Amino acid sequence: xxxxxxxxxxxxxxxxxxxxxxxxxxxxxxxxxxxxxxxxxxxxxxxxxxxxxxxxxxxxxxxxxxxxxxxxxxxxxxxxxxxxxxxxxxxxxxxxxxxxxxxxxxxxxxxxxxxxxxxxx
DNA sequence: ATCCTGACCCAAG
DNA sequence: GCTTGGGCCAGGA
Numbered sequence: 099x100x101x102x103x104x105x106x107x108x109x110x111x112x113x114x115x116x117x118x119x120x121x122x123x124x125x126x127x128x129x130x131x132x133x134x135x136x137x138x139x140x141x142x143x144x145x146x147x148x149x150x151x152x153x154x155x156x157x158x159x160x161x162x163x164x165x166x167x168x169x170x171x172x173x174x175x176x177x178x179x180x181x182x183x184x185x186x187x188x189x190x191x192x193x194x195x196x197x198x199x200x201x202x203x204x205x206x207x208x209x210x211x212x213x214x215x216x217x218x219x
Numbered sequence: 220a221t222c223c224t225g226a227c228c229c230a231a232g
Numbered sequence: 233g234c235t236t237g238g239g240c241c242a243g244g245a
Contacts, residue, residue, distance in 0.1 A: 138227090139227055150239095152240085155226090160225085173228080174227075175228095
């Protein structure tokens with residue numbers, strides 16, 4: 099993927115619709131979740147600077163194909179929100195990263211990612 | 220403008 | 233553990 103100078107990126111963002119900026123912020127937050135850790139939709143939204151936009155994180159994830167570690171985003175309490183096969187795949191992917199489950203939920207005490215507070219933009 | 224929908228969330232019962 | 237109802241917000245029809 100082409101990088102672009104910081105200036106170009108900034109200019110593109112200014113021109114972009116608000117929803118694009120939001121999604122970019124979501125993606126940025128999600129990319130910061132390391133292997134073996136997870137964050138909730140709400141935490142991603144808040145970390146990105148958009149509290150109350152948890153549903154939109156899900157919407158963005160749904161559209162965005164493959165480019166993100168989507169399996170690391172779960173529902174509150176560590177619940178997997180995807181249904182059927184997709185849900186199983188997410189669980190499998192997480193377990194492959196070493197994430198342990200307690201029943202149907204991710205062991206959040208052990209695997210929840212804490213976003214650093216100083217990463218605004 | 221209205222109505223519906225969603226990989227959500229939370230408090231109740 | 234459930235199930236329900238309400239709140240939340242933007243996008244699409």
